[in-house]
Amino acid sequence: MTTVINVPPSLDEASFEQVLEQLAPLPGDEKILVDARHTRWASPYGLTALLTLAQTRGDRPGFTVPETDDTGTYWARTGFFKYAEDLFELHGSVPRTRTTGESSVLLEITPVSGSADVHDVVDRIQQKAQAILATELNIDNKVTMGFAMTLSEVCQNIVEHAGRGGWVAVQTYRWQKRLGRRVVVIAVCDAGLGFRQSLESAPGWRTSDRWDDAMALEEAVIRGVSRFRDPGRGQGLAGVRKFLGRWDGKLSVRSGTSRIAITPSWDEDVPLTERLPRFAGSQVQITIPERIVAR
């Protein structure tokens, strides 16, 4: 029997939870068909999380591509189908579009599994980021370096902690309803160990009464704790938080059954969400808004 998992019309970090709610009661080896026919839009988080979802299934899932040409073409330009065709059995018409030339796609969906991939991601992002951050988001050129540094550190989380490859994508778009401004969004998703299991693998690690996914996220994201005993470890996410604090950015990290958010004044997200449907690995989203320039 195949269970159909419906993808919402607009797929982002929040609405992806609807996908996971449908998935939660199913055994890992049950055949599923991910139905994205009626999906019109997806954020980088939505697309990379879909690829991650496929990695968690014992049986290769089916996937019906969006019916709307514009949506399919756009997903193709983000590089989604290039990887989806290996992970899913695709149904429907898959647009064959080259992945280059889309100005809002700062970085097409890119697999990350080793240090060389992080170098590749950083090399590719720098030139394009400089042009787009400065011209479209009014963000100082100097910030490009901090942005690339942030991207490097979140990608390294996969290399250092996930135990298997993940995905990164970067895109700019207008957040009309929530913010009325353009934003640049980084999504990094993997189906690896997740924060709790990674921290549990630390030498001499001992559990506590309250130990769960939420506490693991607090330890890693807020207190900079790492599974490595090296005191220099855990600086990556601390550095990311510092950079985002300076540029009014938002960081959210989901792992296991919990999600933590470092929220700027323009957002009303809750700091910690628990008892979410369980999902493997960790999923990170970073949002940096356009700067309003006084005229």
Add this chain to the structure above:
Amino acid sequence: MITHIDLSSVLRRTVCELYSNLVTRPTGAAVRGEIELQLTELRDRTLTVIDFTNVGLLDFSCADEVVAKLLLRYGAVDAPGEAYFLFRGLSESHLDAIESVLERHGLAMVLQHADGGAEVFGTLTKVEREVWRAVYDRGKVSVADLPAALEGLDGNTEGVMASLRSRRLVMRFDDAYVAVGATP
């Protein structure tokens, strides 16, 4: 003995010919390994200029591997040699990453500006900065002249000098002190 290490060349030679960014821990560890190898070959007291001029991006992880671990190793009581470091060619974004890792470990270093001037950077007390500056401004201060050179500075200046020496921010030559980065 003064040696010059161009980090960009070390990166290309030891990790990948095509790389210009110092990112990821494995990259940082490989670059530090090469620096340490060069220092082992030198044996005697050395002043090594670590040049970041042609380095694109430096992330926190790599800053920790290259800068912090190098300073930790050569500032330790069981350091493999008497090595001093002068960091050059650092951009604002390099300094952002380095400042974070120095803060994390309570470390300090000497950085050299484009005009040749130098300053201490990182975790130091006010009096440590003042003492270092006083010695640096004089180029070379004999042990006998030290009390006069540090006159007016608050705190245990002798203890501060010992601390600056152990942190490899000041060198001792026979009967005189020289701040790293100063021209004696």
